Amino acid sequence: MNQDLRRKLDKITNILFAGGVNNPITYIEQISYLIYLKLLDERENDIAQQIRLGSSRAKTLYPEQAERFRWSKWRFYSGDKLHKFIRDEVFPYMSNINSDNEYIAAYFRDAVLEIHDPNVLKEVIDEIDSIIFSSLGSDVKGDIYEYMLTYLNTMEGSLLGQFRTPRQIRKLMVELVEPEIGDTIYDPACGTAGFLIDALEYIMSKYSQRIEEVPIYGEEWLIRKYLEKLNSESHLKFNDSELPFDTDPKLRKKFLGELKESNPNLMTYEKGDGVNIPDWHLLEDSLYGIDVSRQIMRIATMNMVLHGISKANIKRGNTLSEMGGLTDEDLYRKYKVILSNPPFAGVLPKESIRENLPKNTKKSELLFLAVMFDALAEGGRCAVIVPEGLLFGSTTAHIELRVKLIEKFNLQAVISLPAGVFKPYAGVKTSILLFRKLVKDSLFENNIATQKVWFYEIKNDGYDPDKITGGGRPETPDKNDIPDLINQWNIYKKFGFKNPPGVEGLSILGHGSEEPKCWWVLADRISENDYNLTAGRYKPQIINKNNEENLVELLEETIDIEKNITKKLENLLKEIKISI
Template sequence: MNQEIRTKLDRICDILWAGGLAVPTLFVEQISYLIYLKLLDEREAELEVKARLLKGKGNGKLLFPDQTSRYRWSNWRFKSGKELRDFVGGEVFPYMASLLKEEPQVAIYFQDAKLEIDDPHVLKEVIDGLDTFQFSKLGPDVKGDIFEYLLQYLSRQPQSDMGQFRTPRQIRMAMVEMVDPDLGDTICDLACGTAGFLVDSVEHILAKYSAEPREVPIYGEEWLADKGLTLAQAKKQIPNLQIYRKGAGEKIPDWELLERSIFGFEVSRQMMRISMMNLVLHGIRNAHVKRANSLSELGGMSDEDLRRRYKRILMNPPFAGMLPAESIRKDLPTASKKSELLFLGLAMESLAPGGMCAIIVPEGLLFGSTSGHIELRKKLVEDYELLAVISLPAGVFKPYAGVKTGILVFRKP
């Protein structure tokens, strides 16, 4: 991501912050809505070009046929004032939410969506700023970097706000490397947040299936640019610099197989939307991301969801809290009501034979003396292959959480 793009993004973000959107999750959610509308307009333009070239014989179905073309970004972006605000919030959003048959993923994304940018002048400036981007001409790398840059604003999230916080990329990438997902593996995060683990798993697979993957420092390529260093120079200055590989994935034989293999569940609708957009901008448009409480039989999980088993599970679930016994799934290998034990039990139960899991747990789970702690640890050791117990440094998740944590890595025989 070059400096010009970063400057544009900073300006858009400054406008939103100054316009009153000071809650980070709301801020990212609102800009996600607008980015999605711009992406859909660009996709529509591509389908129109193909249809003209093929003289109407293409198989792509237009999202805005006939009279509904007025809902396209390119046809309303010139509006201004209250007319623009009322049209986007009152007509465009409801139309997108109505496309359950034509585009279910789009409809789910805009279900109950509400435009929270009340000042029409702020909305106009943000739309004008986003209109300068031609997302279809940017590679998945750049689009992904754009959204990762926006997600940095979640670091301003108060600790108590929704209990959500992001896992540092260094930890995510290390966990992905340990379970080593491959094309065709079903990959799931049962409390996916912003979908960081899912995106990193996709990038891990893309690098595997690239002719010339490149090395990137864990802090991102813009970090190198800011320091004015090459990667070789940075490695010399920081001998233990963590790096990972990125690639285009041009050798992947079946992109739909990759998309069909990605699963995420998130109880918060806001975070579910953010995770969907994160995946979309990383090239995964049709992942199975769903708003649901994965611990509950009544939390939005279908029978198929409850029965499905995964080859790779990566998680940093919420630690605090207890669930009412009546809400908890009956198929979990623990009678505890503590969320950290329930999520570990859920990960164990959700693995397919031969599958691997890497999960972050509070250190108290490893040493707790209650019957729930002891029984679940016993089952993990006796019925699974425990591959690693990794203690993380204190303060890894500050300022969001101060609890000492560790990583469990295990395989189901």
């Protein structure tokens, strides 16, 4: 995404916020409506062109009597006429569009125009109209939306943060489950569809001619770092409009290489054009998400659309409820990959909980895990973020779920996340569970219930765990355990998950030993500990010098005591022999 596009997006943001549209979710929702209307107008031009050439069976969204609802027909209106036309005519038309385009109708159903100032609305429409989306690749269109979401995420007090898992954690989880074309991929609490987009980008990067390496902090961070370098080396002051990154990719690659050399733990990921994907429709039809909020569902849908998924399988509904607005097909479909960070704090009325879920709990975090157990296809992989309490809770419901996870699935890893990973929005301690569902009657070597569990403790995730600036945590590219975790995992996988990296859990390590980042524990040992799955419960202990001295003293005292006991027993034995 070039600097001109960034400036347009920043201008739209400033116009809306100055015009009173300052709720982050409302901001994104309103922008999404307008962008979608512009996209559909551009698509209509493509359809008309194809029809003229006799190469399209696609039906127009705007038959002759409805031409006036097209963006290109009303975008010149102004004042109250523009505002009322969109509110009272365009939105109702789109929400009742023909049955061939039900996904569009569902998107606009109950839509409300909340840009109340006609002048603000006109300014925003003019800026959006200047962007020709059809000339942009899906990667650039996706970057536009990600930029808006990230921009909001950095704003102090942003409500959107509660719906977004940090990018570095999403990328890690996708890397661990390795989605592939043909996999059905699901998030039962999808929020803005971050996991689904990352899974899509991961797959696209495997089938690309042009691949770009991106720092986990995003392109804006890279630009900022390059500006810092230029300004430190010159008495002149440069700004981002003078950067040649957009026209000189070799310079960008060279500078990123320099950053990686000076920061070996700098986390990056790959983005590709996906031109070698053998069946795009298969990939498009394999991504599924559900969210309880209609606003968030719309944001997720637009995120997918701008990333090239024209008919996104995103639905509004409650995954946990018998009356959640979902069909039986939605509720009982099986998926090869599940990626999720479900809400932790919810409590459902028992009467509302789905029939096939546990009846001994109302806690949403337990119910969501049970949903994933059921929704995962045989041989499927799941990576899910859970609150720490789920790993050690002592209620029957907690223990039964952990028993099932160990004995009926293959729990491959528990990854402990830093307590500050969700700051400034939440300080709750969490972990990632990584597990596979067994295949019935399969003799495949790794198709066995949990034998060993690998634990990895992430202390640093590339951001300062304590400081908060401007609504987010400052970047610390030199402090990030995630690249090491991925490297250790790949070694583990390479050798068939036979020998987990690290030392055995609960080991005693001698004075001077390096604090371990990872360790493993036998499933039998876990069952002996009430199926407790917290990483810290099994962390190897290092004996420091004082502890060693204390241990020597304790052993010497024990030996002296045993000598005294032995002496007394010998005297007692002599007395008994004499009396016989």
